[in-house]
Amino acid sequence: METQLDPMKDDLPLMANTNYILVKHYILDLDVDFQSEVIEGNIVLFLEAVSQYRKTSSTDKECCQLQLEETCKERASVPCHIPVTSVSACSSNPEYNDFALSGKGEEDTFEKIGNRSNKEQTSGISSSKDCCDTEDHGNEDFLLVLDCCDLSVLRVEEVDVATVSGIEKFTKSAKLTGVSKDLENLRNQIIHELVSLPADRWKEQHYYFTLCSQAPGCGQLLFTTGTWSLEIWKSGIQTPTDFPHAVRIWYKTKPEGRSITWTSDQSGRPCVYTMGSPINNRALFPCQEPPVALSTWQASVRAAEDFVVLMSGENSAEQVQLQEGISSWYYYVTMPMPASTFTIAVGCWLEVKQQSFTTAVQANAEFSLPSSQVDFRWCGEICGHVEYPCRFKNPAARLQAVIPYRVFAPWCLMERCKECLLQLIPQCLSAAYTTLGTHPFSRLDVLIVPSNFSSLGMASPHIIFLSQSVLPGGNHLCGTRLCHEIAHAWFGLAIGARDWTEEWLSEGFATFLEDIFWARAQKLSQDEVKGQQELKALLRWRRLRDEVQNSEEELQVLRPKKESTGEVSESGASVVKHGLRAEKIFMQVHYLKGYFLLRSLARIIGEASYLASLRKFIHKFHGQLVLSQ
């Protein structure tokens, strides 16, 4: 019944109504099945109403009241449509028997929903649905809108977090009187206290998030899926404040879903991994895609025991055997990041290890700097981001020139990785550290991805995908690409773009910095550095000239949305201009224009003071989103 995607459509819609409610934490609990090419399980969302909606002022209430009265009058003459996509999901709960519809009515309802979704896709902007809005929905219930496509949503339920043992300590002043309204408030208050815990209590927080995610359900929620979204509501709940703050969604991916690709590695073994842009993770789990929705996550993923599961996570997870033939992998992050940065790869890869323990120790000793050289200047500065256990404030993390790293590759590429990639990683990490200071992330996995991977590399928190095509080119190709992806830890990840059309913010910086990192990693002389960088600039200039001559001018603009960059609709929805244009992924114009802009700045004020100002910029804006204005 879902609307077909329009392949001619240029712009990527971001549907989530993040101006009303935000996901603060996700818990994923998934099984990966290579036979059916399906990932199945559940995700629990821990939500927080956006502060302006947390308390409705009296004037707002009046406004709501007025509109509601008007709508009620209108509705008297209009038959009420109650959208139900999955009758079976609802019929299991007697509470929703009222919504059982006759065959004819059901068709009408489906059509109505389909039309609405089409309309939204066309404009790309979700019509605003706040507590007052009743126009499209047929009633005044608040809608949680998530970005979602190509997923089979099986069931959505409210989670009864009040049943978790030990959770009483988060209830503070709330008194439980047994009235159902009070119980709902209590559950939401628990989540509010839990998501607001200070950074130094993150372990306790994750412990209770996990317990809450396993708590029983306490009533199914109504939902409907559109082409680009999943809408969830609870009958009679009109505001984000009253909407359940812990929601569990049971779902499975579809083999054709475009967030992940099922393929074989270079040794012929099956594997699956996330593709990143353009549609990011919305076909892997329902989420809030707009970058303003910064969240943390925990994920448990199970697969057959000969597979490794790699993921964006602060811990270097090891497999835990569950039962005969099945292993589980657990990862978490404590730094809030856009859901689009979540990355997973599951395959029969092997870890490429150093020859012996002693070489590993030597390599690390070589890169630990005497403390006098370490960048202590910013010690007193306060971070500008929301609270999390930030490495910039952690003295031990600030001393770490080389973060722990692992390399994974298919069996047939192990030797090649051992020869070049493995030695290059500590050199490049150390060069990045001496250039920019503290590594924003605690560790790094590097994976040689299957040959169907469409670019040379992709950076995500804690994990870098590298194409096999960087391996045979000798150290230079592999090293520069590695440096480029490492630079994204600062520019693109720790400091993200608030508007995805401004990709030059991350790509321009990464392209500019890859030269500097790589020169330092090779320990070149000043003259050699200059020669190498001039040559690269020339090559890039030619590439840029060709591309500017041979591509549409509209696609070359660094800020496609001009003065309206970063703007979203009232609900928080927006579109990524040209986000779905196929030719865009092959274009480097944003990398190159950004690079030349930064290069010319560096030449004007001198590289040393330019890099000093970059470090200042990092200390001010890490953990936050920026716009180029």
Ligand SMILES: [Zn+2]
């Ligand atoms: Zn910080």
